[in-house]
Amino acid sequence: MHAETTLNTIYRPVLIPKEQYAARQGSHSLTNEYSHALILDLFATQYKELIKVRTPRERLSDQQLDDLYTQWISEKNADLEGCWVYYPWSNRLLHILDQDEFIELRTARNRHKITLQEQNKLSQCKIGIIGLSVGHAIAMTLATERAAGSLRLADLDTLELSNLNRIKTGIHNTGLNKSVITAREIAEIDPYLDIECFTEGITTDNLHDFLTRNGKLNLLIDECDDFEIKLRCRDAARPLGIPVVMETSDRGLLDVERFDREPKRSILHGLLDDIPQERLQNISPADRVGLVMRISDVAKVSPRGRASLLEVGQSISTWPQLASAVTLGGGVVADVSRRILLGQFTDSGRYYVDLEQIVSNSSRTHDINVNSNITTNEFDVGRAINAVYSLPEIPVAVYLPKDHIESIVEAGSHAPSFGNTQPWKWIYCNGRLHLFHGNSRSLPFFEFKDIVTHFALGAAFQNVVIKSAELGYHASAQIFPANHAPDLIATIEFSPLAENRDEPSLAPLIPLRATDRTAGMPYKLTDTDLDFLRHAAPGVNARIDFIQEPASINVIAQIVGACDLLAMLHEQGHTDFFENTINWRSGTDEQIENGIELVRVARDPVHAMALSILKDKKIAGILQDIDGGNLLAGQIARTIAASACIAAISVSPDGNPFDAGRIVQNLWLRANKLGLSAEILYSPVILFERMESGDGLNAIEKDKIQRLSTLFKSIIKRPAGSGPVFLLRIHKSSTIATKTNRLALDKILFVVNDEI
Template sequence: MSHPAGPVHCASVLDPNAPTDAERWSALRDDPRVDVVDTIAAQRAELAAVRPPVPADVTDEPDRWVYYPWRRVLARALGPRGYRRLRLDRNRNLLSADELETLGRLRVGVVGLSVGHAIAHTLATQGLCGELRLADFDAIDVSNLNRVPATLLDVGVNKAVVCARRIAELDPYLPVLVTQDGLTPDTVDGFLDGLDVLVEECDSLDAKVLVRAAARARGIPVLMATSSGGLLDVERFDTDRDRPLLHGLLGDLAEMDADALAGLSAKEKVPRVLRIIDASGLPARMAASLLEVGTTLTTWPQLASEVAVGAASVAEAVRRIGLGEPLASGRVKVDVPALLDQVREPGRSGAAVGSDERAYGQAPAVPAGEVIDVVAAAAQRAPSGGNTQPWIVEKPGAPPQHRLDIHLDPDLTSAMDVGFRGSAVAVGAATFNARVAAAARGVGARVDFRLGDERFPLSAAVTLGDSEPDLALAELYPAMMRRETNRRHGERIELGDDVVAELNAAADREGARLCLLTDPPDLQRAAAILATADRIRYLTPHLHAQMIDELRWPGDPSPDTGIEVRSLELDDADVVLLDILRRGDVMTHLATWDAGTVLGDDSRTKISAAAGVAIVTVAGGALTDYARAGAAVESVWICTQQHGLAVQPVSPAFLYAVDDADFAALSPRFAKALADLQYTFRTLVSANPAESLALVLRLSRAPRPSVVSRRRGREDNSSPN
């Protein structure tokens, strides 16, 4: 390519330690006409603060001195690797380190440095190229300064040179080659040789055709922003060399040679130009202005804002091409004025999910009516993972009925509910509630669990009236109806020995064991494990999708199952965060970057600050064992609330997995991590190999939750006080 003599555009990068540079550097430093700018201390401090820490071979890189002859300035800079790392640090993770490295090898040519100036500068600033080639024959005029970010000092200087200088001041290490003659049939091939992308921003029709034809022959994609109506034009000659130039909009002109083109009159060119810039879709002022060119206007108008939008569009197109992401040939309009006609008030989802404080009213009285109905209603108030209510409650036989069947409904399972074990816990809790309600009505109740037939993996038969009522259970009725999940942050209080003893007894009576962690170091360990498991739940696509599906927003058409967002007790900042956390595409990025520790923060902070973590375990691993444990969970939960404490189950993703296949099905990518976490957790709670984990409860002191959870098929979904 040609490098004609002309005003200098290159900065000199000097290493005072290199013998070849030392002499020049000291001469410049001692020259009284040269200003010295030394901000290296600030640059080093900033580099040292970069996260994660930059390796020593980058921090130890020797500084350089950069001489800008057009400014007569000698400036000190970090070495090339440190400078690049620091300068582009704020791109992460919008552009990853790997992506920046790939883009750093891209060679981009820009022809026409009025609009092209903003484009080339954006590409350089954003780190979207590793070499720039700029071509323009024209010099800066004052009338360019409404859209070209040059200065009065640049007037009369070649436009490509002005742009190259500006980029050298931005990044002295970025190679920028300049052609000051514009492109001709003789120079175009040299300019294009080895380019990955060409950006064409010429005024002249001849030049448009010339560079496109040459780019097509070499399979180089061509981009153009017209700066009127936000039009971006893409020609993927890299994937399709048979495409007509400019999508055929030029007609016969596209195939003319340079001489024939040069011979065309302005009148013959105008209709083609109008087609290129899509005159029919131009904003009205622009279209009217075209009619005035040559009379009241010297040439067509252009605004800096349009040029900036064009630069943004081209930058994104270059990024896609550079990273091999989809970008079709064709055109698109990024019409900012049209978009501003669509300004609307933002939705205020936060206001709708705010929490308020509720107090307990009078203790719920035991309802009158058929005992079997009271028992059925109590069973349905049981807790269940994601409030799926994975049961079918039936009253078999004709009235007067003495039996209630509670079947585990396999259709209401989820990935976390491995082997229906979580559902079995819920069914077990429902049977406990049934026994309490029956006792409160003065009727004894016996529960028989039965392992599944083909339809139901587990069933519980609650038989009424063939035993004496349990008075201790009867007294639990109000507390049972008030049992609730409380997701408030809560605070830590010391649990007295009497409370601990009662909680243990509550589990014992139902044939399960309680492990109660209350020492802060144990709580920290549990917090770390549960937080890591939560992060995995977020980062595993199907677990994340199911978790988000469980949420019920105001106006949800099926609010009788699932978890109301209000019950998450979020403050305004959390609501905004939830808008990000619910997005699968965001989780995909975090998973790719192996990032997202923040996803475990909620569990980590709540559990670290808890009064205790109660783990209910049971001997055996059959669904009937989990159901027994479910009754124990409910018994412990009610007892805890009776002592003025709030309860929230916190289910780690590994809770119900028992073998490698379970872990793999839960999360193919994190299977091993989940297995390790479960092992560490089981060790923490001293679970023996024959014991199963039924549920983990976080205990704290907190005001009541904002809302009462709802149940399917119940007209009376109001608070049971």
């Protein structure tokens, strides 16, 4: 590490005026004074090269150049020609050409890509660069090309070894301020360039100085990683008419904001215009991620970039950048800056200099566009009616009026279903209500042994029972499989009910019940609460355990987070979830009846952002390869851990998910009655069931699931041979969850008898 000395902060070379040197000639020579330094006299070589570039037609030989130089210097004292420059940080004394001649020679090979007039014009220009990681490459390119006469550099950061993956400098510079390093390296290329460093970085106090002191900047280049500074420097540059350029080293993203030509232009292309000023003035950490996503237009970030975004703070400590991208960015920004300063480029805009797209194989691979038009398998009503007619005829106790049929079926349709698939179709025929499995979306991964469907149909049936009781009927079901119609799940018969034994009168809560995926507030269930909840399973052979100890809840939360992630990264699980569960359409123009909108699936804005990144299968693939995605798993686990209890429902070994659905629905309504919210945690159930057969899982997945299952069993103990364990999380919510939309009644209910 560098010792704390002023030498660490020096970045200007000492230009020794000729007059001063001339006065000291003889008794006190300059070379004596700098005897401790490494002295390099480059003057003669540079002068000879100057002769050569000034006489391009002559094609002078080395001998001719020597002769011409000797002739020119013969009457002069060589030491008094040109300029002596001392570099304190490297202890070197150099003898070089005078400023004008030096610039003429150093830029000679820019001709005529940059004309002499243009070069002179650029020499008058001042450019400010904030952030000297990516800014280092830009500053070096600008200085090398001499696309400006003055550079103002701001960064408070010091160089670390891990920066050397993209900053081309020496390890001896680690520990030094990045703007100082850049300034020194520029001075070593061209000591006549005017450089000023702001080693404290940009602050509210020095921002105006940075933009205006010693002459207003002609261009500001923003390469800082501080979001607030990004906003502030634009807010300050706009009224001063200073254009802003920013390069993001991912897909060559370049932003140009011409505040010099468009004084009223919204900052950052208006991407934050709808966000109230107060929120931008006081940005919370949670908001910051969302805002960064928004300005970087996250959907257009490269797949590797997006995958990395989810890994920051998990498997990597910061956003990755490559030397190739940073070097390219340096070139792009220097080119664009020069053309802006010369008036050759006048537009504002966002551009991609995307090498992977420009230089790629001829057979292009296209980004996966997740299909938001969720498709469903059509239900064949005619065939279903025929199946109903072929059932044996039995006397009917009571015929229901049409409005009762409709309200009972509507109650049924308010049940939860995985991904809001609503897998139910109802046919009311000759006094009986037939429940079919129909019209559901294809979910090959999440639907295993019909668990998802039968669970949802059980929940729907439970609503039918509760609603019928409210209307004065007892509803009983005959559960099939019916060989002639495998999609006929149950036939429900009604009889008059002497009294409504549905004590807690849950019916009014049916249309209000909704999945609440938010984090809960601290809440302790009383024994009376638990007793009330426990009565959710009368008459059904099942067991409910309430896990209340925070440590155990936490373990289950971790298991669910890990299972959710595993399912989402699984090739088919990804399709099921991102293409056939989340409905990416949102808005008011169209009634969304299918799937779940992102805002409802997401537990909070960060979760929503993570899901929208992960919807690209390429990203899921990358995360699977690097065993990543733990941000998402952690986020899920954190909200689930904030629960009052987790109810573990297991039907008897010979029971089925239909019964589990009935209990969960009843339990959920009871929780609502107590003012509590709930959410089904399904991923462990499906993965543990799948693991038994190994169906569709690779060895790594099986191994992970095996470990999670063992952990699960250590918390929820069951006798060997028990059926699947369903989980309902119960929590005290600070918000009121709104319900996901349902299919219209005429799409799910078909009344075919003539009696009504």
